[in-house]
Amino acid sequence: MSEQVADGRIRRGDRTRRLVLRRAVDVASVDGLEGLSIGGLATELSISKSGLIAHFGSKEQLQLATVRAARAIFATAVVEPALQEPAGLGRVRALLENWLEYSSDRRFPGGCFFARAAHEYAGRPGAVRDALAAVDEEWVGLITRTVVEAQQVGEVRADVDADQLAFELTAYLDSANLRSLLLGSAGVYDLARTALARRLEESAP
Amino acid sequence: MSEQVADGRIRRGDRTRRLVLRRAVDVASVDGLEGLSIGGLATELSISKSGLIAHFGSKEQLQLATVRAARAIFATAVVEPALQEPAGLGRVRALLENWLEYSSDRRFPGGCFFARAAHEYAGRPGAVRDALAAVDEEWVGLITRTVVEAQQVGEVRADVDADQLAFELTAYLDSANLRSLLLGSAGVYDLARTALARRLEESAP
DNA sequence: AAACTATACGAACGGTCGTACTATTTACTC
DNA sequence: GAGTAAATAGTACGACCGTTCGTATAGTTT
Numbered sequence: 001m002s003e004q005v006a007d008g009r010i011r012r013g014d015r016t017r018r019l020v021l022r023r024a025v026d027v028a029s030v031d032g033l034e035g036l037s038i039g040g041l042a043t044e045l046s047i048s049k050s051g052l053i054a055h056f057g058s059k060e061q062l063q064l065a066t067v068r069a070a071r072a073i074f075a076t077a078v079v080e081p082a083l084q085e086p087a088g089l090g091r092v093r094a095l096l097e098n099w100l101e102y103s104s105d106r107r108f109p110g111g112c113f114f115a116r117a118a119h120e121y122a123g124r125p126g127a128v129r130d131a132l133a134a135v136d137e138e139w140v141g142l143i144t145r146t147v148v149e150a151q152q153v154g155e156v157r158a159d160v161d162a163d164q165l166a167f168e169l170t171a172y173l174d175s176a177n178l179r180s181l182l183l184g185s186a187g188v189y190d191l192a193r194t195a196l197a198r199r200l201e202e203s204a205p
Numbered sequence: 206m207s208e209q210v211a212d213g214r215i216r217r218g219d220r221t222r223r224l225v226l227r228r229a230v231d232v233a234s235v236d237g238l239e240g241l242s243i244g245g246l247a248t249e250l251s252i253s254k255s256g257l258i259a260h261f262g263s264k265e266q267l268q269l270a271t272v273r274a275a276r277a278i279f280a281t282a283v284v285e286p287a288l289q290e291p292a293g294l295g296r297v298r299a300l301l302e303n304w305l306e307y308s309s310d311r312r313f314p315g316g317c318f319f320a321r322a323a324h325e326y327a328g329r330p331g332a333v334r335d336a337l338a339a340v341d342e343e344w345v346g347l348i349t350r351t352v353v354e355a356q357q358v359g360e361v362r363a364d365v366d367a368d369q370l371a372f373e374l375t376a377y378l379d380s381a382n383l384r385s386l387l388l389g390s391a392g393v394y395d396l397a398r399t400a401l402a403r404r405l406e407e408s409a410p
Numbered sequence: 411a412a413a414c415t416a417t418a419c420g421a422a423c424g425g426t427c428g429t430a431c432t433a434t435t436t437a438c439t440c
Numbered sequence: 441g442a443g444t445a446a447a448t449a450g451t452a453c454g455a456c457c458g459t460t461c462g463t464a465t466a467g468t469t470t
Contacts, residue, residue, distance in 0.1 A: 007437080007438070007445095007446085008436085008437050008438075009436070009437050009438070009445075009446045009447065010437095010446075010447090012436080012437085012446085012447065012448095013446070013447060013448095016447080016448085029328065030328040030329055031328075031329070032237070032239075032325065034237075034239070034240070035239070037426080037427070037428090038427080038428065038429090039426070039427070039428085040426090047448075047449085048448065048449045048450070049428090049429090049449095049450095050429090050430090050431090050448075050449065050450070050451090051447070051448040051449060051450095052448090053428080053429075054446095054447070054448075054449095055447085058428080058429080059427095059428060059429090109328065110327070110328030110329075111327065111328060115324060116324055116325075116327070116328070118383060118387055119320060119321055119324035119325070119383060120237065120321075120324070120325065122315070122316065122321070122383055122386035122387050123234065123235040123236075123314065123315030123316060123321070123386055124235055124236070124315075129387075132387070133387045133388065136384070136387055137388070140384075163396070164396055164399055164400070167377075167380065167384075167393065167396040167397075167400065168376075168377065168396075168400050170380065171373075171376040171377050171379070171380035171400070172372075172373065172376050174376070174379065174380055174383070175372065175375065175376035175379055175380070178323060178324060178327055178379070179341070179345075179372075181327035181328055182323060182327050182334075182337070182338045182341055183338065183342070188372065191368070191369055191372040191373075192372075194369055195369070195372065195373050195376070212415095212416085212467075212468070213466080213467050213468080214415070214416045214417065214466070214467050214468075215416070215417090215467095217416085217417065217418095217466085217467090218416065218417060218418095221417080221418085242456080242457070242458090243457080243458065243459090244456070244457070244458085245456090252418075252419090253418065253419050253420070254419095254420095254458085254459090255418075255419065255420075255421090255459085255460080255461090256417070256418040256419060257418090258458075258459075258460095259416095259417070259418075260417090263458080263459080264457095264458060264459090411470105412469100412470085413468105413469080413470075414467105414468080414469075414470095415466100415467085415468075415469095416465105416466085416467080416468095417464105417465080417466080417467095418463100418464085418465075418466095419462105419463080419464075419465090420461105420462095420463090420464100421460105421461085421462095421463105422459105422460085422461080423458105423459080423460075423461095424457105424458100424459095425456100425457075425458090426455105426456085426457070427454105427455080427456070427457080428453105428454100428455090428456105429452105429453085429454095430451100430452085430453080431450100431451085431452085431453100432449100432450080432451080432452100433448105433449080433450070433451095434447105434448080434449070434450090435446105435447080435448070435449085436445100436446085436447075436448085437444100437445085437446080437447095438443105438444085438445080438446095439442105439443085439444075439445095440441105440442085440443080440444100
C-alpha cells in the first residue's frame with residue numbers, strides 16, 4: 001500500500017536499476033547471461049562498476065534480476081494481450097501468434113531471450129538455471145492450460161492430449177526463432193505458421 | 206596418398222590434437238564454445254597452455270576445430286548408421302531415431318552440441334557462427350533430401366512439402382533435447398517420438 | 411654427426427573479470 | 441541548519457583470460 005512514498009533517493013535507484021536491466025536483457029539475448037559483464041554494462045551506461053553492482057549484490061543476482069526483467073517484458077508482449085481474448089482456441093492462437101511476433105520483431109535483439117538463456121544453462125546446475133527452467137515450465141504450462149480451456153468450451157476435441165499438443169506447438173516456435181537467426185531469413189516463420197495452423201486444425205472437433 | 210608416413214613427431218601432434226578436441230567438444234556442449242578456456246583445457250589435460258594453442262593458432266581456430274570434431278562425432282553416431290538403411294521412409298525414421306538416442310544417451314554431456322552452440326552464436330556474426338549455420342543447414346537439408354527420396358520410392362505422398370515436413374520433424378528433436386536437459390526428465394523424448402510417428406503417418410500415401 | 415623440423419614447455423605480457431572496501435554526493439527528516 | 445540514509449563513485453585486489461616469446465626436447469633427413 002504505502003509504496004508510492006516517492007522518496008527521491010529510492011526513485012533514483014529504481015531508475016538506475018531499470019536502466020541497467022533494460023540494457024542487460026538486450027545484451028544477454030545476444031551474448032548470454034554469462035556474457036553479461038559488470039564493467040562492460042557500466043561503461044555502456046556511463047556509470048561506475050561499483051555503483052552498478054551495489055544494486056544487485058553479485059553477478060548471479062544481476063543475472064536473476066535480468067531473467068525476471070525479461071519475463072516481465074515477455075508477459076507484456078505475449079501473454080497479457082492474448083488474455084484479452086476469451087478462453088478457447090482464439091486465445092491459443094493469440095498466444096502463438098504473439099510469440100511469433102515477439103520473436104520476429106526482435107523484441108530482444110538476439111531473438112527470444114529465453115531460448116538463448118535456457119540453452120546456455122540447460123546443462124549445468126545453479127539458481128539461474130532453475131529460474132530459467134521455471135519460466136519455461138510456466139510458459140508451456142500456460143499453453144497446456146489454455147488448450148484444456150479450449151477443450152472445455154468445445155473448440156478442441158476432448159481426446160486431444162494437451163501436453164502433447166503444447167509440446168509440438170512450442171517446438172515450432174522455438175525452431176522458427178533459432179533458424180530465423182541462424183539463416184538470417186524470416187521465411188521460417190511461415191513454416192512455423194503453417195505447422196501451427198495445421199496442427200490446430202487437426203485438433204478441431 | 207602418402208598419408209601414412211608415420212612420422213613420430215606428427216603422430217605425437219595428432220594424438221595431442223585429438224586429446225584436446227575430445228575434451229573440448231564435451232566441455233563446449235555444457236559451457237559453450239565461448240566457455241572453452243585454453244588454460245582450463247590445458248590444466249585438465251596436464252599440458253601447457255602454449256603447447257595446446259600451438260596446435261590451433263588462436264582460440265577462434267580452436268573453436269572451429271571443435272565444431273568440426275563435433276560434426277564428425279555426429280556423423281558417426283547419427284548419419285552414417287542411418288545410411289545403411291535403404292533410401293525411403295525407413296531411412297528417415299532411422300535418422301530421427303538415431304538423433305533422439307544421440308541426444309538422450311548424452312553422446313555429449315550437455316546434450317546436443319549443436320543446439321547449445323547454435324543458440325550461443327545465433328545472434329552475432331563471425332566464422333564460428335557461419336560454421337554452425339552451415340552444419341545446421343546440412344542436417345536439415347539431409348532430412349529434406351531423405352524425405353524427397355522417400356517420396357520417389359512412393360513411401361511418402363508426393364504432395365507433401367518436404368521442407369515443411371523437415372522443419373517440423375527437426376523441431377520436435379530440438380525441443381525434446383532442450384526440455385530433457387531443463388526438466389531433468391527423459392519423458393519429453395516420448396512426446397517427440399509420438400509427434401514424429403504421427404507426423405510421418407500423416408504423410409503416408 | 412650435423413642440420414632441420416615439429417612439438418612442448420615455462421614465463422611473462424596487457425587486459426578484463428567479479429568483488430571488497432572506502433569516500434563522496436544526493437535526498438530526506440527533524 | 442545537523443543528522444541520517446541511500447545512491448554513486450573511486451580504488452585496489454587476486455584470479456583468470458588469450459597471446460607471444462624464447463628455449464628445450466624428440467624425431468627425421470642428409
